[in-house]
């Protein structure tokens with residue numbers, strides 16, 4: 473699942489391939505834009521905004537895309553074999569004289585006026601990798617609903633933009649609290665540390681192909697994907713349960729010893745009393 477760092481890397485790749493160059497190929501494979509033609513226009517820049525990508529095109533246009541679960545932008549040199557998936561999964565092709573950018577499986581793809589970008593991304597909170605980053609505002613947003621679980625609040629891009637499920641789990645481990653802890657019960661020192669820690673994690677990983685949060689040789693992540701193996705810090709078996717609002721459950725990993733706070737019990741209930749799925 474793409475997180476802010478993955479989207480940042482995609483934006484860098486696209487920007488390097490397209491920015492400052494004129495489009496010689498424009499091929500939309502979605503009905504809504506089947507007749508749109510961007511050839512002859514220059515690409516101005518490609519900017520990540522949280523987990524959204526904004527490709528600005530000469531003439532006041534922005535191509536807005538979002539990768540969601542498995543979308544991808546690939547860049548190919550002339551003559552190179554395309555490798556992003558079968559042709560029917562291609563949603564858009566943008567080409568210059570020597571590079572072709574191909575958008576695969578993009579669940580969100582819309583052509584907007586650049587002046588209307590806020591309609592697409594205006595709901596986002598401060599962007600962890602963006603020029604608008606504002607740690608105080610991010611923390612204030614997170615605390616707006618003190619009863620909400622920390623894990624869900626971290627994933628809500630309206631609070632702060634860029635955290636996906638992997639960083640949600642790793643951040644909660646680093647903060648020493650479970651993802652089910654109500655935001656309002658986060659100790660003050662850890663709440664104060666949270667925005668800076670989240671930013672450091674994303675920044676440290678934005679140029680890496682593999683996400684790392686541990687600094688330990690041979691181990692990239694503390695808890696995510698590690699159940700039921702032993703916790704790297706205390707040796708207790710890492711736990712796994714779903715977290716979500718019922719419509720969107722996310723596999724969530726934690727160490728019951730290193731992380732304080734409520735968590736789903738084998739009986740199917742959290743300490744907070746909400747019905748949970750069995751793990």
Ligand SMILES: [Zn+2]
Pocket residue numbers: 703704705706707708727728729730731
């Ligand atoms: Zn532990």
